[in-house]
Amino acid sequence: MLLYTPKNDGYESLADRLQRDPLRKTNVYVNLTNQCTCSCIFCLRNTKEMLESNSLWLKREPSAQEVIAEFAKYDINHFNEIVFCGFGEPTMRLDALLEIAAYLKQRNENIPLRINTNGLCELQAGKKIAPLFQGLIDTVSISLNASNAAEYLRLTRNQFGIRSFDAMLTFAVSCKKYVPHVVLTVVDCIGEAEITACQALADKLGLTLRVRPFE
Secondary structure: OOEEEEEOOEEEEHHHHHHHOOOOOEEEEEOOOOOOOOOOOOOHHHHOOOOOOOOOOOOOOOOHHHHHHHHOOOOHHHEEEEEEOOOOOHHHHHHHHHHHHHHHHHHOOOOOEEEEEOOOHHHHHOOOOHHHHOOOOOEEEEEOOOOOHHHHHHHHOOOOHHHHHHHHHHHHHHHOOOOOEEEEEEEHHHOHHHHHHHHHHHHHHOOEEEEEOOO
16 A cells, blocks of 8 residues: 555555545554664564555655655645654655655645654764755654664664664754654553653753654
8 A cells, every 4th residue: 555544453555434424634654664774572573464554655656746646645734743754764765755845735735744763874864854845844743762772773673783873862952953753652551660761861952842642
């Protein structure tokens, strides 16, 4: 599925949701890639079968124009928020993401756009990414996962090693200059003490912390 929406027991395609409940406004999620620079121990990619049995697992990556063509079928004013998410890291398709975001803002400059990200895109790209979001992205939600570099690396098992934690925080702070809302997130399974430490870190950086349930 390229475009999907949440439901109580998982998710469904946007087309199915609108057919089932056409009047109810919803968030829409954009599925761009299976790729990710992390292999988090709590990620759905590592705890459920993601291949042929899962309709969110892409057999191939869609082009920006294919996603735009899907959006062209719908009145986007009926959506609460459009989120770049999926099972992969959306910023690994940065050019496509920005092209789709620009199209959506052309159709409705007030439609809220969010990116759910691991925050490691600047390490991946080798350049500054946050300035590219100005005027396009309204919220960047970054997976903090841990309060220190060693635990972060243990949990995320990312490709960049111990420097990844500081790079992720640097990116988060940089986003504050260009994006109206920057949120750090943790999953509730990391424990109360670690959540408290993450809250202290978010407060120090002047960022919002959201604790999300482990699925």
